[in-house]
Amino acid sequence: xxxxxxxxxxxxxxxxxxxxxxxxxxxxxxxxxxxxxxxxxxxxxxxxxxxxxxxxxxxxxxxxxxxxxxxxxxxxxxxxxxxxxxxxxxxxxxxxxxxxxxxxxxxxxxxxx
Amino acid sequence: xxxxxxxxxxxxxxxxxxxxxxxxxxxxxxxxxxxxxxxxxxxxxxxxxxxxxxxxxxxxxxxxxxxxxxxxxxxxxxxxxxxxxxxxxxxxxxxxxxxxxxxxxxxxxxx
Numbered sequence: 001x002x003x004x005x006x007x008x009x010x011x012x013x014x015x016x017x018x019x020x021x022x023x024x025x026x027x028x029x030x031x032x033x034x035x036x037x038x039x040x041x042x043x044x045x046x047x048x049x050x051x052x053x054x055x056x057x058x059x060x061x062x063x064x065x066x067x068x069x070x071x072x073x074x075x076x077x078x079x080x081x082x083x084x085x086x087x088x089x090x091x092x093x094x095x096x097x098x099x100x101x102x103x104x105x106x107x108x109x110x111x112x113x
Numbered sequence: 114x115x116x117x118x119x120x121x122x123x124x125x126x127x128x129x130x131x132x133x134x135x136x137x138x139x140x141x142x143x144x145x146x147x148x149x150x151x152x153x154x155x156x157x158x159x160x161x162x163x164x165x166x167x168x169x170x171x172x173x174x175x176x177x178x179x180x181x182x183x184x185x186x187x188x189x190x191x192x193x194x195x196x197x198x199x200x201x202x203x204x205x206x207x208x209x210x211x212x213x214x215x216x217x218x219x220x221x222x223x224x
Binding site: 031033035041042043045048055056091093095097098099100101102103104105106107 | 144145147149155156157158159162201203205206207209210211212213214215216217
């Protein structure tokens with residue numbers, strides 16, 4: 001059973017470009033979390049999704065950031081018009097249901113130059 | 114705002130000692146609690162889950178839950194230098210179902 005797959009592992013974008021991060025949950029998992037982590041800091045919750053539904057996006061910046069988890073295919077975290085402050089590690093986790101064990105992917109390291 | 118609180122540390126223990134990591138949570142009705150380990154530059158790894166009051170043991174790890182005190186702890190027996198990492202506590206937000214993470218406690222095991 002494959003784990004949570006994130007791609008790309010590393011992403012470099014110039015200021016103003018769009019970054020698109022993908023997360024394929026574990027088989028049988030229908031819930032996905034996205035977190036951001038700056039060096040030497042804790043995990044910052046961004047968004048919690050179920051297939052075709054955003055359950056909680058209280059951690060998402062109001063502008064430039066969006067997330068989706070379609071019925072088919074991976075969950076996507078999209079960052080438009082990236083700025084240097086967006087440089088961070090973005091982790092995705094998946095679970096079978098809310099409040100159950102969540103497993104993390106390897107993360108995407110975004111660098112904005 | 115529901116929260117999970119951890120002492121950021123670092124907690125330093127000698128090799129072979131018991132490391133005790135603590136966590137408190139604010140959501141009184143939370144039912145599910147988890148401990149994750151994160152090595153520097155890596156993603157968090159689930160090491161323990163606990164749902165009932167009392168102790169749960171898995172190898173050198175013991176998770177303890179006290180719902181009345183809203184307190185979760187993780188004991189690591191016979192600590193090894195390879196246990197040096199950041200340990201994250203997580204609790205379920207019952208209303209939304211999502212997991213809420215603490216800031217993590219950095220553990221240093223000195224040879």
